Amino acid sequence: MEEGKALTNIFYVALTGNPNCGKTTVFNALTGLHAKVGNYPGVTVERKEGKLKGTPPDKQIIILDLPGTYSFSPKSLDEQVARDVLFNRIKDIPRLSAVVVIVDAANLQRNLYYATEVIELGYPVIIGLNMMDVAAENGEIVNIEKLSRHLNVPVIPMVASKKEGITALRQAVIEQVSRPAKLIGVIPLFLNLPDYYKPEIENIAKLLRECGNAQVNPYSEAILTISDEKALGERGKNYPEAIYDAVHEARKRIESAGGDWKTDIIGARYEFISDINTDCVTQILNVQETFSDKLDRVLTHRIFGLIIFFLIMLLMFQSIFRLAKLPMDLIASGIGSVNSYVVENMPPGALTSLITDGVIAGVGAVIVFLPQILLLFLFLSLLEDTGYMSRAAFIMDRLMSKVGLHGKSFIPLLSSFACAVPGIMATRTIESNKDRLVTILIAPLMSCSARLPVYAVLISACIPDIKVFGFFKLQGLTLMGAYLFGIILALVMALIFKKTILKGEIPMLLMELPPYKRPTLWTIFRHLWDRFVIFMRQAGTIILGVNIILWFLMSYPKANVETRFNESRVEIINSTLGVSLTADKINDFIEQLKQNTKFTNGVETAETKLLSELKSIDKEEMSEWLSNSFAGRLGRTIEPIIKPLGFDWKIGIGILASFASRETFVSTMAVIYSVESDAQEGSLSTLANAFKEQKRSDGTKLFTPLTGLSLIVFYICALQCAATIVVVGRETRSWKWTTFQWIYLGILAWTLSFLVWNVGRCLGYN
Amino acid sequence: MTATGQSLMQMANGTKCMIAAIDLSSESRERLFELGLLVGTTIEVVRYAPLGDPVEIKVRGYRLMIPRSEAERIFVVPPIVENKG
Known part of the structure; x- marks a missing residue:
């Protein structure tokens, strides 16, 4: 870093203002892409800072973007941090050289409430009077000179969304820090208080x-x-x-x-x-109804408002699933080809296995969801930046208040259907800490997209493909039921939490309904970029670590079965090709065979047949390895715990393996059941068929509809997602709550699966 | 109905009225004050949410939503002087 160079020439300038004043747009325009996002020490509040573009080379000016604030009497953690920075109470942040207050010209009075509080602190203050265009549309003319005289600070008129006034503001900041530093003076207050x-x-x-x-x-x-x-x-x-x-x-x-x-x-x-x-x-003009007012007439209308709201939500989710499909497939196949490249170019062994099965497959499984996450954030930031988000809260508040939550909890929960990670990150807008925590605690009960492959394989394996009431497919109904069950469970849990451990007065939800705005592309792009960086950082650190541990558990100890399997390989090769191969040359021989055998479409030669037989021996060997690994042993160890749910130890391995990410269940079961999983297209039905063939020790079918339901219920509840756990840990800053969430969802999963399995059996199903 | 006027929740859409009293916890009161809803401030009821709660009001040129339970304890009287803007 450049810290040691010339410390005296680094200046910290805070950027502050009310929520919705356009502060983020100003920040992005001032700093460009040179911003970094982190956290304030000890709290989850996001700390955003960036170098001011266009600063003379002898100086470095850091713009610190403070969270939007209404006053110095904080009602949320965000506001508290903003105040503490301005009061110079946060150790990491050096004394501010100046403060820029962004004021919304179209909402002057309430914005000036905060601005005057800041000015009175005694810092050199520059006012950026933003949204001059909106004020003009409302028929208001603000006299800049007079305002500047009243407040005794420079006022710069701005339209940040059109980059107007940015240069002037930048110039004013540079000039301000260039002046000799003055000590915080004792300046008189503006206020005219009673004499006493x-x-x-x-x-x-x-x-x-x-x-x-x-x-x-x-x-x-x-x-x-x-x-x-x-x-x-x-x-x-x-x-x-x-x-x-x-x-x-x-x-x-x-x-x-x-x-x-x-x-x-x-x-x-x-x-x-x-x-x-x-x-x-x-x-100058008495505007009776602004464009925003007209829009609100429709968008918050008693009937149309509701319809439009549900249409928007529907559109959002449809597009997340549809638009994300192609990039997700691309990423998946990209990861696949990286994987096979590594396999081909590295000597087989533990290291290659660690890199392919542990690192690439594990982290890949999480990165695959990046398109969905980014799309979701694109929609969320569109909703937020246009001003619709607060209308959504306005519309949904009544419904959410039935379970003791605010309208603000609705969007995070909705987002969790795509992925709980962005959902939980979206809870930051909830002011009340308790409500935020409740929302985080229940968010994973929303069936995320990673559960879809699990549901899909279980449903096609266990639920008969029949129609009920003539036209509803039972399989489709089951899938819908799984989603609904999660929602109902989440609401019930929210109610329980609000009545017990997170009891407390529901703080008043005072939300502003800002005028609708045209979102700026740059702001949205910046937002997505920040999310991308944060997500990738997580995938590269903790998620990677968890996957390495899992890989280790699933690969070690190496059972000494190779000799036995090599014997059967030798036997097959010798009998098919009429050669007399010995076990010590087996690897080279198979390598040769693979290279020399040409696959012609549809023509089956002795060699291709032999290769596919060898492949199934590989699968059996892997299956045996897995059963002997720590994970396999753990699976057997936990069998007594999961037996009352109708699961055997093989399912146990699947559950353990999917600890880090649920969809791993599918690939693990494919390994355990030695399924040929290379065929991309038909993999679901092949796997489902393998499921159907599994028998219990007494010879009855393992995957009955009841087992399927029990397992689905388990997967609805259990928090089997390393990424979520990490994000919850990061967002709550409390390992106590993170552990609590994991345990409560685990208990819920076990209890409900137990009920499903046992009640079902009492009713005569098996 | 009390001596200090009617509850805000009794006002129809589009009514302009003046805050006469706020009968809420001091924390809520302070917040409303900070947001510019003081005793004597003229506000306008804009509309109720589609499901009846919360209520949207216009105060000092901006819009704010207030939950029903709080709006019930804000008492208003007809405005004395029409505020500009």
Whole structure:
């Protein structure tokens, strides 16, 4: 890094503002692609920073994109982080050289509430007055000069979506940091508070300065401690006891003077803002109904609103599955060819097996879902950036509140049908931590796309292909039932969690309905790029690690069966070709045979027949290896646990192997049942046939409809997905909750499968 | 109906009214205040969500949705002076 070079020439500039003010667009325009996404220490809040483009070479200006915030009294973790950065309370972040506040010109009053709070902190502030075009459409003219004079800071008019004002803003930032650094001054507050407040604020500010606690304008911090219970914190926690006590005394005096320290300051600020608004904004046109209002008439209409909402959701999911199919197939075959390239060019052995079966196959199985994940994020960011997302919450809130959740939980849950990973990442918009946690806990119950191959093979193996009521296919109904069962279970679990361990007052969902906007391509691209990087980083680290462990469990110890299988190979070769081969030359001979044998379409020669027989010996050997491996032994060990669910130890291996990703069940069972899985097209039915042939020790069929149902129910519930576990760990920052989720879903899976199997048997099925 | 006026939930779509009292926990009250819903602020009921909850209001030129349970405890009176904008 360049840190050591010239530390004095690195400047941190915070970019802050209300949610929906266009801050992200400004950030992207200022920094280009040179941004990095990480986390603030100890919390899940995303930390985004990037170098300011066009900075003179002797300087480096880092723009820090703070989460959208309404005020300094945080109601969510995001807001708390934004405040803490501005109050210079986060260790990793150096003192800010300047602060850029983005203000939505079309929503001036509420945006100025926060902007004036920031200005009072005493940093050099630059206001980016964004969305000037929207304000003009609403018939409002904002007088920039007057506004700048009232606020005593430079104001730059902007239309960030059209890149207007970006250059001016960049210039202003560079000029600001080029000036000699000034210490945070003690600047007077804007507010016109009753007289009895003045000595109190003066006194607390003095104490803060004396204690060396004032990181920002002490007056500003004084009013925050007086008016905000949480900012003050418990006695001696955030502030020295002397300050805590002084604040409490001040509050008492304010109360006895007839004041309300909780709200007077807010009121005074809005009064100040109202005056600015009256002075700076001229309504030249009385726009009765904006375009956005007209759109809302339809999109949130009692009937059309609902219909359109469901159509959008339908379209979204159809396209995720359809559009993702081609790139997914391409990635899958790409991974396949990389795999065979490695197999061909490396000497056979443990290392090759680790690279192909462990690394490439394992990580490949996760990367295959990248197109779906990116498509989902494309849709999500389209919904978010156009402003429809908050309408979706508006429409769904009533339904979600029945299970104690907010409308904001709807989209993450819906996303989880594609993949729980982006679904869980999408819970970041939920303000209440408890609600967010409940949503995360139930998200994996939504049947994700990785479960589809498992359902598909089990259904075609176990559920008879018959029609019910004349035209419904039973197999299709079962598939739908699996999805529905997951949804119902998720809602029931949400209700249980909200009533028990995550009880708590449902915080008020105050959501803004911002005007509809045309999304900017660049912002969406940036968003997808960030998601891509995060996902790949995960696939490359933890998921890779888990897959290596699994590979090891499935490959070791190597059972000494090679001699035995080689004997049968020799026997077959000798009897077919009439040669007298010995076991020690077997490998070379087969290699030769493979190279010399030409496959002509449809013509079966002795050689091709021999090769396919040899192949089935390979499969048997692999099957035997697997049974003897640690995974196989584990499968046998856990048999007593899964027997009451109707599963045998071979299914046990499948369940264990799919710990990291559910779809591995299919490929593992193919290995266990020694199925020829090379044929791409017919693989599902071949595998399903192999399932059908399996017998229990008493000779009855293993995969009856009841076994199938029990296993499907198990797969609906059990959290068999390393990627999800990793993301939950990352998002909750709590291994306690991550473990809890894994265990509760495991218990749920076992109990419900047990019920299905045993109730079914009592009813006479088997 | 109370001395401080009618509940916000009793207002029909398109009604303009003035906040007279907010009978909520101090945390919720503070949040509403910060978002610009103060006693004396004129607001407009825009519409109710398709399923009846929440309610969308217009305040200080922007739109906000408030859950029914909270809107019931916001009391309003007819506006005294028509606010500009």
